[in-house]
Amino acid sequence: MLEILPLPALKDNYIWLLKHSEREHVAIVDPSEAEPVFDYLNDNKLTPAAILITHHHWDHVGGIPALTECYTIPVITPALEEVQGSTRKAAENDSIDLQEIGCCLSVLDVPGHTAGAVAYYTDEFVFSGDTLFTAGCGRMFEGTAPQMHTSLSKFKALPDTTKIYCGHEYSESNLRFASTVEPDNTAVQTRQEQVSELRKQSRPTVPTTLALEKQTNPFLRCEEPSVIRAATEYKQAELNQPHQVFAALREWKDNF
Numbered sequence: 001m002l003e004i005l006p007l008p009a010l011k012d013n014y015i016w017l018l019k020h021s022e023r024e025h026v027a028i029v030d031p032s033e034a035e036p037v038f039d040y041l042n043d044n045k046l047t048p049a050a051i052l053i054t055h056h057h058w059d060h061v062g063g064i065p066a067l068t069e070c071y072t073i074p075v076i077t078p079a080l081e082e083v084q085g086s087t088r089k090a091a092e093n094d095s096i097d098l099q100e101i102g103c104c105l106s107v108l109d110v111p112g113h114t115a116g117a118v119a120y121y122t123d124e125f126v127f128s129g130d131t132l133f134t135a136g137c138g139r140m141f142e143g144t145a146p147q148m149h150t151s152l153s154k155f156k157a158l159p160d161t162t163k164i165y166c167g168h169e170y171s172e173s174n175l176r177f178a179s180t181v182e183p184d185n186t187a188v189q190t191r192q193e194q195v196s197e198l199r200k201q202s203r204p205t206v207p208t209t210l211a212l213e214k215q216t217n218p219f220l221r222c223e224e225p226s227v228i229r230a231a232t233e234y235k236q237a238e239l240n241q242p243h244q245v246f247a248a249l250r251e252w253k254d255n256f
């Protein structure tokens with residue numbers, strides 16, 4: 001069985017460790033810094049098998065130099081991005097066979113937050129980086145709205161039971177926005193209460209499931225009449241395409 005463990009890092013980042021429950025090897029996803037990883041590996045007598053990077057931002061790659069100085073392991077990075085220390089490029093339709101962990105990951109190209117962002121997934125979970133967040137999505141630093149909308153559609157096509165492991169703890173602020181877009185969405189209200197409880201105890205609100213995201217994440221709901229209505233009102237313009245609804249929501253959230 002596979003386990004996925006969160007290592008909180010920096011202000012609100014998550015480094016994810018992917019582990020087979022009966023083996024000592026782990027894959028490290030988006031090591032923003034090395035210290036929390038070293039500490040956890042030493043405390044639990046674990047050996048890293050690979051580093052997986054979803055995109056080139058410093059708060060996802062910052063730990064690579066120190067980790068690779070200690071361990072000679074593959075560093076898998078997006079094909080279209082420059083990441084120092086990369087030993088293998090990953091792009092859509094690639095398979096990443098992590099033999100030590102007994103897990104084979106597939107790759108999705110999900111540009112929008114950055115130009116070459118990728119996600120790593122199986123039929124049970126996905127590491128979505130800063131593209132799909134819990135109840136939200138990443139800012140478009142290097143992409144366009146149609147691109148980001150298409151990337152989010154790829155997540156939406158995964159099985160509803162897929163667990164989503166994203167790069168930051170943003171649920172509270174994302175749900176505040178979601179409840180502004182859809183004040184009558186009871187699933188959003190329920191989730192806000194659950195998230196608030198977890199955060200009071202400093203517990204992660206990640207992972208989430210795709211099914212819950214489809215009910216509560218406005219950026220995955222660009223075809224819902226209530227979301228279209230709210231986005232149209234914000235933009236004061238007719239929005240005929242889902243990607244236009246998405247663009248209006250993203251602009252709204254950026255100014256929220």
Ligand SMILES: [Zn+2]
Pocket residue numbers: 055057113130
């Ligand atoms: Zn980022």
